[in-house]
Amino acid sequence: xxxxxxxxxxxxxxxxxxxxxxxxxxxxxxxxxxxxxxxxxxxxxxxxxxxxxxxxxxxxxxxxxxxxxxxxxxxxxxxxxxxxxxxxxxxxxxxxxxxxxxxxxxxxxxxxxxxxxxxxxxxxxxxxxxxxxxxxxxxxxxxxxxxxxxxxxxxxxxxxxxxxxxxxxxxxxxxxxxxxxxxxxxxxxxxxxxxxxxxxxxxxxxxxxxxxxxxxxxxxxxxxxxxxxxxxxxxxxxxxxxxxxxxxxxxxxxxxxxxxxxxxxxxxxxxxxxxxxxxxxxxxxxxxxxxxxxxxxxxxxxxxxxxxxxxxxxxxxxxxxxxxxxxxxxxxxxxxxxxxxxxxxxxxxxxxxxxxxxxxxxxxxxxxxxxxxxxxxxxxxxxxxxxxxxxxxxxxxxxxxxxxxxxxxxxxxxxxxxxxxxxxxxxxxxxxxxxxxxxxxxxxxxxxxxxxxxxxxxxxxxxxxxxxxxxxxxxxx
Amino acid sequence: xxxxxxxxxxxxxxxxxxxxxxxxxxxxxxxxxxxxxxxxxxxxxxxxxxxxxxxxxxxxxxxxxxxxxxxxxxxxxxxxxxxxxxxxxxxxxxxxxxxxxxxxxxxxxxxxxxxxxxxxxxxxxxxxxxxxxxxxxxxxxxxxxxxxxxxxxxxxxxxxxxxxxxxxxxxxxxxxxxxxxxxxxxxxxxxxxxxxxxxxxxxxxxxxxxxxxxxxxxxxxxxxxxxxxxxxxxxxxxxxxxxxxxxxxxxxxxxxxxxxxxxxxxxxxxxxxxxxxxxxxxxxxxxxxxxxxxxxxxxxxxxxxxxxxxxxxxxxxxxxxxxxxxxxxxxxxxxxxxxxxxxxxxx
Numbered sequence: 025x026x027x028x029x030x031x032x033x034x035x036x037x038x039x040x041x042x043x044x045x046x047x048x049x050x051x052x053x054x055x056x057x058x059x060x061x062x063x064x065x066x067x068x069x070x071x072x073x074x075x076x077x078x079x080x081x082x083x084x085x086x087x088x089x090x091x092x093x094x095x096x097x098x099x100x101x102x103x104x105x106x107x108x109x110x111x112x113x114x115x116x117x118x119x120x121x122x123x124x125x126x127x128x129x130x131x132x133x134x135x136x137x138x139x140x141x142x143x144x145x146x147x148x149x150x151x152x153x154x155x156x157x158x159x160x161x162x163x164x165x166x167x168x169x170x171x172x173x174x175x176x177x178x179x180x181x182x183x184x185x186x187x188x189x190x191x192x193x194x195x196x197x198x199x200x201x202x203x204x205x206x207x208x209x210x211x212x213x214x215x216x217x218x219x220x221x222x223x224x225x226x227x228x229x230x231x232x233x234x235x236x237x238x239x240x241x242x243x244x245x246x247x248x249x250x251x252x253x254x255x256x257x258x259x260x261x262x263x264x265x266x267x268x269x270x271x272x273x274x275x276x277x278x279x280x281x282x283x284x285x286x287x288x289x290x291x292x293x294x295x296x297x298x299x300x301x302x303x304x305x306x307x308x309x310x311x312x313x314x315x316x317x318x319x320x321x322x323x324x325x326x327x328x329x330x331x332x333x334x335x336x337x338x339x340x341x342x343x344x345x346x347x348x349x350x351x352x353x354x355x356x357x358x359x360x361x362x363x364x365x366x367x368x369x370x371x372x373x374x375x376x377x378x379x380x381x382x383x384x385x386x387x388x389x390x391x392x393x394x395x396x397x398x399x400x401x402x403x404x405x406x407x408x409x410x411x412x413x414x415x416x417x418x419x420x421x422x423x424x425x426x427x428x429x430x431x432x433x434x435x436x437x438x439x440x441x442x443x444x445x446x447x448x449x450x451x452x453x454x455x456x457x458x459x460x461x462x463x464x465x466x467x468x469x470x471x472x473x474x475x476x477x478x479x480x481x482x483x484x485x486x487x488x489x490x491x492x493x494x495x496x497x498x499x500x501x
Numbered sequence: 502x503x504x505x506x507x508x509x510x511x512x513x514x515x516x517x518x519x520x521x522x523x524x525x526x527x528x529x530x531x532x533x534x535x536x537x538x539x540x541x542x543x544x545x546x547x548x549x550x551x552x553x554x555x556x557x558x559x560x561x562x563x564x565x566x567x568x569x570x571x572x573x574x575x576x577x578x579x580x581x582x583x584x585x586x587x588x589x590x591x592x593x594x595x596x597x598x599x600x601x602x603x604x605x606x607x608x609x610x611x612x613x614x615x616x617x618x619x620x621x622x623x624x625x626x627x628x629x630x631x632x633x634x635x636x637x638x639x640x641x642x643x644x645x646x647x648x649x650x651x652x653x654x655x656x657x658x659x660x661x662x663x664x665x666x667x668x669x670x671x672x673x674x675x676x677x678x679x680x681x682x683x684x685x686x687x688x689x690x691x692x693x694x695x696x697x698x699x700x701x702x703x704x705x706x707x708x709x710x711x712x713x714x715x716x717x718x719x720x721x722x723x724x725x726x727x728x729x730x731x732x733x734x735x736x737x738x739x740x741x742x743x744x745x746x747x748x749x750x751x752x753x754x755x756x757x758x759x760x761x762x763x764x765x766x767x768x769x770x771x772x773x774x775x776x777x778x779x780x781x782x783x784x785x786x787x788x789x790x791x792x793x794x795x796x797x798x799x800x801x802x803x804x805x806x807x808x809x810x811x812x813x814x815x816x817x818x819x820x821x822x823x824x825x826x827x828x829x830x831x832x833x834x835x836x837x838x839x840x841x842x843x844x845x846x847x848x
Contacts, residue, residue: 071618072647075581075625080654084685085719145841147807149800217681218646417508424515431522438529450530454523 030407037404047393051386052425058270059432065273066265066440069330078210081217082116088193088216089117090209091289093186095179096122096200100129104138106200109240111166115209119168121186126155126176135171139163152184152297160189179282180298180305187289187297195289197306201337202283203232203240208333212286215327223313223323224287226280227333228264230443231257233340242335245443247452252345254456255464256338258430265330265440266433272328276379278314280326282306284334287313291323302362304355311363318372332441346471353391353475360384361479391472397422398466423461430457540575547571547579555583555595568602577626580604584629596630605632612636617645624648628655641667646676653679657686660693669701672716673709680712687716695722702728706735714743721750733759741766742774749778757784764790769799776802780809785816792820795832803831807839 141161155177163169234248317324339345404410550564611623640652733744748756763775794806810817824836
């Protein structure tokens with residue numbers, strides 16, 4: 025039996041070596057293209073914003089109105105602080121719509137008491153079918169604040185209700201716990217003023233763990249000393265500064281983080297709003313908007329703003345992180361499956377010919393290929409068909425490239441926004457970049473494979489996200 | 502198998518790349534720290550001297566010398582920093598000092614450079630200091646939209662006939678960034694644009710006219726009436742919609758009569774804009790036509806018609822109540838929603 029397995033593994037390793045090598049070359053070659061592209065894009069962006077004065081936007085009656093849609097579910101403890109931070113954002117024509125998605129705690133009562141809400145009736149068009157709206161409130165002290173109390177239907181349903189009530193030309197979809205930079209909206213709205221074909225913009229989301237937060241704003245940035253949170257800082261930097269920025273120049277972004285994104289309201293309504301029956305509703309909407317722009321014509325550009333505009337808390341336990349990554353991968357698989365007609369279809373331009381295949385063959389299948397490689401290597405070692413020196417070299421070669429790319433991403437951040445200034449932060453960032461490949465990455469392979477498996481079995485639950493809460497500024501002083 | 506020799510080579514390359522990246526990362530950090538400290542120290546000196554010169558009005562030779570000896574970057578930063586909080590004579594003094602120490606000459610030179618980023622930087626400095634320089638006027642025709650937009654920002658503080666006519670031509674700019682900046686700058690110029698804008702609207706009927714109409718709506722001068730009436734019959738939907746809004750802002754019998762006609766326009770956005778404009782004018786004589794629009798096929802037209810009826814007062818409320826009992830359930834539903842609105846929301 026052992027001989028048969030050994031023979032099979034040997035044959036597999038011999039015959040598969042070229043496929044694996046080709047895959048490695050293609051993926052890393054593409055990463056290199058993305059790195060160069062993001063470097064050029066970042067340089068262009070930094071030149072554009074050097075000495076920029078955004079006061080025109082603040083004082084102009086022509087600035088587009090933005091409606092912030094903030095879904096909230098059982099946020100009684102944090103809703104007041106989060107909402108006050110939103111109302112204090114530096115943007116002139118702003119409307120904030122809080123949608124309590126059937127909260128079972130005192131979320132709505134807290135809002136009524138703290139923001140002097142009064143029940144009102146309003147005219148709105150039910151463009152999209154949603155759960156029942158129970159009541160609607162307006163604040164007598166904050167004219168731009170609207171609170172919707174509705175039956176529970178999930179984040180997508182809450183956002184769809186918000187879309188119906190929104191009056192702004194642009195809508196900002198966010199998570200209730202996202203911390204937005206005071207001038208974040210001014211930065212995010214830029215692409216809509218630059219061009220007529222922009223349908224949505226996304227910005228860089230940073231990890232807030234380890235930083236000091238006061239009154240809903242990040243006061244002092246720091247790299248967390250916690251292993252999982254620290255590695256996620258590096259991951260986020262790479263995903264935004266290297267991945268999305270790179271695609272931006274190549275004309276093919278199809279992801280906007282659900283934590284914070286800005287959309288043309290009319291385009292989203294015409295597309296039918298957010299889908300309920302997917303766990304990847306953020307990406308699904310963006311892909312649908314892109315797809316419809318090719319099919320019906322009209323604006324379809326998804327722009328990415330590299331400025332750090334918002335902060336989010338990341339999981340610090342493997343249990344919660346695993347659930348999140350599993351859900352992300354299920355979402356990716358679901359979106360790609362729903363829009364499979366775009367694959368290699370020249371009708372969808374760059375998106376069909378390059379972006380979609382990249383997400384399908386690199387992002388979606390990467391954990392499968394990585395897992396096959398790891399299992400074969402272990403089997404090969406166990407059966408003695410691969411020697412330890414070769415295995416070690418292969419492992420270091422495969423992951424070394426990733427670490428080198430991450431290190432260059434850290435340089436990109438340092439050359440542009442350099443939010444992590446101290447020697448401690450730099451040392452920690454580099455340390456987490458090195459550690460990422462020693463266990464963490466393999467864990468994410470497992471979680472993503474689990475997500476794929478669940479997708480194949482048709483499971484669509486969200487799982488719960490447990491948050492530790494932000495570290496107040498006073499705690500460190 | 503993939504040869505170990507090949508893997509060795511790849512490993513060596515990776516190690517070299519990694520070492521390079523780490524060195525760059527940490528060295529850049531050290532450089533950033535040193536530069537920040539140096540800039541902080543020099544900026545403090547620059548700020549103090551510039552503040553004395555710009556606010557007190559006495560040209561102190563020593564202060565000018567101190568500023569002259571600072572590096573150009575520090576001179577620029579401090580001059581731009583202080584420009585935000587100055588206007589009138591204070592800004593004039595700042596311009597004088599900036600001229601003395603070479604900030605303005607350097608910005609002029611930048612405006613003539615080949616690279617767009619340098620021209621943009623030059624235009625930004627001259628804009629922030631409100632320097633009336635013909636070089637920036639030329640940049641209104643720059644090939645890069647960001648430079649054109651910056652030149653438009655500069656123009657807001659230079660409302661001469663030449664500048665206004667150049668700005669109006671830019672309203673047709675295909676790059677939205679420049680168009681936003683141009684519209685905004687024209688608005689900031691105030692009523693001086695009314696004459697040239699009126700002439701402009703008389704001779705245009707395309708996208709440029711639409712942008713012009715939006716600016717005109719904020720100025721709302723009766724001299725735009727003839728153009729607004731003409732453009733309300735334009736082919737372009739956006740132009741007709743903007744013309745309806747302008748007619749509502751100008752108000753009066755003639756605009757009202759045309760707006761009533763526009764309630765039957767083929768495009769729903771134009772019908773909605775006309776209804777909204779009539780409500781804004783409180784034109785109660787259009788009550789029955791607005792009530793008719795409550796039966797419109799498009800929701801947003803019904804909504805604007807309902808709100809307009811509510812805005813025109815008692816006759817409108819009567820018509821809304823009548824719609825409640827009508828045979829059209831969509832009209833009845835909208836009438837009910839409008840009547841349920843609290844006073845503030847209806848206004």
